[in-house]
Amino acid sequence: xxxxxxxxxxSNMARKQLARSLPDGWDVDVSFAANGIECIxxxxxxxxxxxxxxxxxxxxxxxxxxxxxxxxDLPTLTIVVSGDxxxxxxxxxxxxxxxxxxxxxxxxxxxxxxxxxxxxxxxDESNVEIEPKxxxxxxxxxxxxxxxxxxxxxxxxxxxxxxxSISSPPRKPELTLSTDLRDCYQExxxxxxxxxxxxxxxxxxxxxELPIPNVNxxxxxxxxxxxxxxxxxxxxxxICQGFISAGISGEALLILNDSSFKDVxxxxxxxxxxxxGTELELLxxxxxxxxxxxxxGVSEQLDIDFSQGHPVVLxxxxxxxxxIANNADKWKKTLAIEISYSIENYPIKCDLLLLxxxxxxxxxxxxxxxxxx
Amino acid sequence: MSLETSQLNELHWLMExxxxxxxxxxxxxxxxxxxxxxxxxxxxxxxxxxxxKDESLFDLFTEIPQEWFERKAESxxxxxxKAFTIWEQRPYLFKFESYRPVTGSTDFMYQNTxxxxxxxxxxxxxxxxxxxxxxxxxxxxxxxxEKANEELAxxxxxxx
Numbered sequence: 001x002x003x004x005x006x007x008x009x010x011s012n013m014a015r016k017q018l019a020r021s022l023p024d025g026w027d028v029d030v031s032f033a034a035n036g037i038e039c040i041x042x043x044x045x046x047x048x049x050x051x052x053x054x055x056x057x058x059x060x061x062x063x064x065x066x067x068x069x070x071x072x073d074l075p076t077l078t079i080v081v082s083g084d085x086x087x088x089x090x091x092x093x094x095x096x097x098x099x100x101x102x103x104x105x106x107x108x109x110x111x112x113x114x115x116x117x118x119x120x121x122x123x124d125e126s127n128v129e130i131e132p133k134x135x136x137x138x139x140x141x142x143x144x145x146x147x148x149x150x151x152x153x154x155x156x157x158x159x160x161x162x163x164x165s166i167s168s169p170p171r172k173p174e175l176t177l178s179t180d181l182r183d184c185y186q187e188x189x190x191x192x193x194x195x196x197x198x199x200x201x202x203x204x205x206x207x208x209e210l211p212i213p214n215v216n217x218x219x220x221x222x223x224x225x226x227x228x229x230x231x232x233x234x235x236x237x238x239i240c241q242g243f244i245s246a247g248i249s250g251e252a253l254l255i256l257n258d259s260s261f262k263d264v265x266x267x268x269x270x271x272x273x274x275x276x277g278t279e280l281e282l283l284x285x286x287x288x289x290x291x292x293x294x295x296x297g298v299s300e301q302l303d304i305d306f307s308q309g310h311p312v313v314l315x316x317x318x319x320x321x322x323x324i325a326n327n328a329d330k331w332k333k334t335l336a337i338e339i340s341y342s343i344e345n346y347p348i349k350c351d352l353l354l355l356x357x358x359x360x361x362x363x364x365x366x367x368x369x370x371x372x373x
Numbered sequence: 374m375s376l377e378t379s380q381l382n383e384l385h386w387l388m389e390x391x392x393x394x395x396x397x398x399x400x401x402x403x404x405x406x407x408x409x410x411x412x413x414x415x416x417x418x419x420x421x422x423x424x425x426k427d428e429s430l431f432d433l434f435t436e437i438p439q440e441w442f443e444r445k446a447e448s449x450x451x452x453x454x455k456a457f458t459i460w461e462q463r464p465y466l467f468k469f470e471s472y473r474p475v476t477g478s479t480d481f482m483y484q485n486t487x488x489x490x491x492x493x494x495x496x497x498x499x500x501x502x503x504x505x506x507x508x509x510x511x512x513x514x515x516x517x518x519e520k521a522n523e524e525l526a527x528x529x530x531x532x533x
Contacts, residue, residue, distance in 0.1 A: 199454070202451075202452075203448065203451075203452070280462045281462055284458065284459070284462055285445075287457075288448070288455070288456045288457060289448070289452065292455055292456075293454065296454070308457075310459060310485050310487070310506075311457050312459070313459065313461050
């Protein structure tokens with residue numbers, strides 16, 4: 001009888017990646033769920049002897065799923081696979097009954113090790129299946145089906161982009177963000193953000209709440225409007241830092257609500273004097289940690305090295321719209337990845353915006369299409 | 374020319390370039406003792422490399438607040454991140470005279486600095502590299518701009 005494996009993650013790309021990282025020759029039936037609600041339903045339907053669970057999901061997140069499994073005493077073994085690698089997160093999930101915690105991005109060896117160590121998967125099974133993948137029988141059928149879907153998707157995506165760029169040379173190509181690509185960017189942002197959150201958590205000794213990163217290909221004017229909503233009545237301070245690498249360039253904006261300063265200062269054990277100097281120091285330190293870690297996370301996943309410019313103070317105690325007003329006419333569209341960090345039990349909110357230029361999109365898409373395969 | 378000689382030449386050129394480049398380069402070990410000092414630092418501080426090697430940074434430059442510097446450096450060692458300081462936050466790290474002592478309008482050099490972790494071959498951070506950039510021109514321009522804006526703001530509110 002084959003084991004029933006349930007993979008639960010809101011990102012399509014992550015689900016595919018997990019499915020591909022399963023050990024070879026494992027007699028398993030794989031199903032997928034895109035959020036906590038689908039996940040619980042699938043477990044109740046008997047599809048989840050083993051659960052590979054992500055933490056950041058809409059509707060019902062990983063923690064809530066774990067709680068529900070405990071409360072309803074559902075028969076499943078859970079292994080958490082997440083980009084949120086804070087030490088506190090690890091503690092919480094094991095406290096809620098998860099077997100183990102694997103850091104994203106996942107690779108086959110790591111997953112096999114964990115599965116072996118919990119006796120869920122035994123090496124004997126792997127020795128049996130020595131035939132090449134093309135002669136797959138029943139057990140591997142599901143996985144190969146997933147791979148085929150993934151391969152098909154990969155064929156689709158390049159097709160979406162190439163005709164557009166070949167079509168009319170005199171006119172600049174219109175770039176659009178297919179759902180697959182957006183999903184990909186979201187996943188990359190997820191891992192990078194998890195890394196940054198982890199560093200911040202260690203530095204401040206708190207639990208950082210990580211949201212789902214918001215990825216959008218937007219016009220500049222939309223950016224300003226979106227930000228205007230963020231700070232309807234509050235004033236904020238911002239720092240921006242440029243980064244560039246072969247073919248990819250952009251800026252990272254860190255925007256912190258002025259009301260959060262005092263709390264962040266106390267967390268970082270600063271002698272808080274309400275003067276511009278201390279606040280600037282604080283902003284700089286936060287920026288160093290968050291932007292540095294995020295960019296590092298992105299660069300590791302895309303296998304590139306970023307040069308970072310010096311951070312520039314956009315303005316202290318000013319309206320956000322003023323901060324971006326100056327460059328509005330230079331670029332039309334940007335790939336914006338928005339991550340809003342907040343810290344548990346403190347009214348601290350800070351927004352990290354990664355903005356990639358239009359020209360970077362081409363290179364980024366190329367790099368990602370190899371990740372999507 | 375053999376491979377070794379050409380490699381040695383390259384290394385020699387690299388050292389020459391690092392020495393002459395118009396950016397300050399300081400390498401510190403975990404105890405904040407100076408290991409490397411380039412030409413920029415030497416000329417602006419008036420200290421010879423042999424005077425500074427293995428000396429504590431804080432003994433040599435008393436204007437650097439030890440606690441603040443150590444806290445910044447600790448986060449670099451711990452998180453393997455680069456850290457930056459800008460002149461708006463702290464006008465200078467090292468108190469050097471400006472490049473234009475006669476025609477310039479400021480006593481000291483405004484600096485941006487970068488703290489870079491240096492990894493050993495085993496991947497752990499053993500040394501810290503400080504890059505010191507002279508941004509006096511930028512700073513002066515921005516300060517005069519802000520002053521001018523303030524004056525304009527006042528003028529626009531009062532009747533001439």
